Amino acid sequence: MTTTLICDCNRTMPLEPKTLGAALAETLPLHSTLCRREAPAFQRAIQSGDEVVVACTQEKRLFGELAQQTPGAESPIRFVNIRETGGWSRDAAGASPKIAALLAQARLPEPEPVGIVNYKSQGRLLIVGALDEAERVAALLADTLEVTIFSRGPGSAGGAQERRWPVVAGRIDALAGWLGAFQLRSTRDNAIDLDLCTRCNACLVACPEQAIGLDYQIDNAKCQSHRDCERACSVAGAIDFARPAEALEAGFDLVLDLGEAPLIDWHAPPQGYFHLRGGLANAQAPSTLLQLREMVGEFEKPKFFDYRQKLCAHSRNEQVGCRACIDVCSAHAVSSDKALQRIVVNPNLCVGCGACTTVCPTGALAYAYPHAPDQGTKLRTLLATYAAAGGRDAVLLLHGHEGGQALIERLGREARLGRAEGVPAQVIPVGLWHAASTGIDLWLSAIAFGASQIAVLATGEEAPAYIEALRAQMAVAQAVLAGLGYAGTHFRLIEADHTAALDSALAALRGPQPQRPAVPARFAVGAEKRSTLELALDHLIDAAPAMKEAREAPLAIALPAASPYGAIEVDKNACTLCLACVSACPASALQDNPNAPQLRFIEKNCVQCGLCESTCPEDAISLVPRLLVAPERSQPVVLNEAKPWRCIRCDKPFGTQKAIEAMLGKLAGHAMFQGEALERLKMCSDCRVIDLYSASNELKITQL
Incomplete structure (x- = not known):
């Protein structure tokens, strides 16, 4: 059973208990201060063991605390805003x-529970930005997080002399991943090795062009190759213009990007990546830093989707048809796997918008939160x-x-x-x-x-x-x-x-x-x-x-191009009935006839993915988005048919007359298809083998 508690919130709502109770087949006493003076009514309800629905979300937290304090309170509680x-x-x-x-x-x-996606963060934070601002932010987070700074210039003040956190620099080649699994690929291509640098500032004093900033990196656009800095650093050996560039790769759990332009410029960036343009001057800085401090440990989120490859109309025979899910995903969670000819959804990047499932014409991608x-x-x-x-x-x-x-x-x-x-x-x-x-x-x-x-x-x-x-x-x-x-x-x-x-x-x-x-x-x-x-x-x-x-004639409703329903038009003059479209169709909308050279079509099955259109070697197919309201929609109809070509040796039908004639016309001038070789193209596969074998034996007898 379910007990429903309604409250008119200090008589600010004109509730009708009789009308509501009749609709729910339940007697509903009306409360006015359920969260205050009438709280015992709530406590009695949750002691009953029945499920309790509380028509108030304003005091959800208070009701939760009351439930914890109420002896014998075992009832599940739900809240609804009325x-x-x-x-x-x-x-x-x-x-x-x-x-x-x-x-x-x-x-x-409650809906059935869905699968879970797990994240694990140890608090390894990468801060990317100007060194002075990055160090100021690091000072606020280092008590909780393990900070590494990727310096992108000194900023207005430059870094502190005290080396408090690891600092790396160079060129960022790629940043990808998600909470607990970010990978940074960079190239250390500067003459100054920050690991060896003691920040003694001798190089800054020695450089006549002032090409070295307080991030202790050389601006190659200003450097005139005097090498005074290298000589000044001869003891520490941090500067070496002959040092080759070095490719580096490192893993992080979290990324805080202070740059003007984000390194991951997505509408829905991966969890664990934060872009804070301007650093601490940004109005969102306090909330962002608070979120970062809380992102250490194990986390989980729902797996928002189900995928059934057998229904997917993305790719067949190395041809791409539908890519609606890939194009709509703002989280870059959906991609094409060319090797497997399917789409791949990364659950770690998926944010649960569900847009991919709504644009999917076949239902291969289905939303799961809830189903x-x-x-x-x-x-x-x-x-x-x-x-x-x-x-x-x-x-x-x-x-x-x-x-x-x-x-x-x-x-x-x-x-x-x-x-x-x-x-x-x-x-x-x-x-x-x-x-x-x-x-x-x-x-x-x-x-x-x-x-x-x-x-x-x-x-x-x-x-x-x-x-x-x-x-x-x-x-x-x-x-x-x-x-x-x-x-x-x-x-x-x-x-x-x-x-x-x-x-x-x-x-x-x-x-x-x-x-x-x-x-x-x-x-x-x-x-x-x-x-x-x-x-x-x-x-x-x-x-x-x-x-x-x-009632007399079929009703054909024209639909926009995004429709999951429609027909196809076949140019009969161009179509050779090669039936490549049949093997490409993922929905069995296009079918052949094993007893005759025919191309048949069941409109109800068509998802308008376009695989038949892109597969057709003759460009003879075009899509017609529509909804046909007629029994014919569920029945096979013949789109094209042709006379069969009969083998010139055994008279067995194979192929179509149009296709064989087109092939003969294209190969007639080829050096390999002259005389008997051209005639064999007019034979079925069995007779072609027999004829080749016979010709080979005749040649051997002649040679003997």
Whole structure:
């Protein structure tokens, strides 16, 4: 059983316990100070052993402390925000259906645990930057971390005379890795060896061009090769212009980059890498240094994805088709393995945005935090409970767990103070790990479940590639619904980084709602992306307004280029039926006919990866993104066929007449294919061997 505790937060929310209780099939006493005077009600609930849902996130920490202090408290506790998301809003009086939906979602079982990615850091920190600033930062971290400085010039003051930390210099060739596993490749190419240098400053005094700075490295652009410095350092022997450059490699757990331009210039840099432009003058310096001090030990994060190579449409026969996941990843976690003809996802670099899974046309990459079935159950529960409680025209607001959640909570507080309207009654916030982690399979499923609109909130923390991917996915989903005759705009991308912009965008969602199926679907979202899409499409097609006018002829809906559905066009004049495209197709959309020279196509299977297009030696194939609403979509259709060529020796059909004639035309002038050799090309493989053997025997008899 589940016990749900609701609180109107000192009577600032017009909650309706009877309405909420009816929707949840549970009696819900109304509290006003659950976190203070009425805290014993919470303590009694957690002593029952039943799961407890607390409709308050404001005092989550306090409730946790109370649970620790309560004897016999063994109940699992979950928290859900109904205040900023519904109770504090201009529409609060009509928000009961939404609040009931949020409470029902909180009562769902926890998703299955996902795999874990482990990191281990011993605190080996590399600081890269001007020597003076790097040493100032090192002084603040050296009590916790093992510091090494890579000097990139002296800075304004130069380094301290006291050698407190290892200092290296030279040319950085590469920096790669992640928390606990960074590798720095550099070249020591300066005449001064910092390991031997005693910082006596004799070289600075001796140099007539002042080419040596307080980082104790020679500026070769200023040096005129007088070698006075080398003679001044004859005792220590730190300066040697004849010393060859030396390649070095070193490992670190953490990297703090103080340079103007980052060494790793990614939108989502690897964990353990920090770029602090300007050093301690940067406003983010205190929080960055605090994070660094805490990054010693063992850490873990979820493994956000599942990958099934057999579904992947990336590469076949040394041809590259789909690379959508590679192009969209801002963390550089996805790459192409040419040897294995597959993509590789580095879980250590993956930040869990999920964009790669939404643009994947086949479902080879699937999001795992949570898995699609769990996410589908949540959406279906939200919408079903909302409707059962009397709600109408539900809009799902999908948002990230950091920036999006914080912005919605700020908007709720602004609404409470009368400075904003707040989240409308029919807008149901749905928290995700990342705003880009859902795509058309879940969106269309949500429309089938009864949502009137899907809005995705982007707060500016998302990579530009993610925004473009969301737009492209929305264009495909909207084209499907528009083609089926559902009027209106069902998908919206809300870009807002402050409460006023979000408030204005949400207010616009209160207007007339687009069309959707009258009867909500009840199918379960599956683990297979294509299967889920088919279930959603089947429901949407059955109720589609356009189908009433398209009973006689197939309905072909044109889709944008990012579509995972479509057909192919074959130039029959150019196609030789070599069937290279059949072997390249990863989805069995293209097939041959073992009994006749035919190229057949099952449109339902096509993922528009382009492998057939790039493989075709005659450039005879082009992609046609569309959705065919007709039984023919699931049936093999013949795209091209030809008369078979019959062996001139045994009359057995092999190849096609067009292909053999094209080959004969191309090889007729070749010196190796004259006379009998050319005639053998007109034979099947068996007869060709027999003819060669016979000719060889005849030659031997003639020679005898």
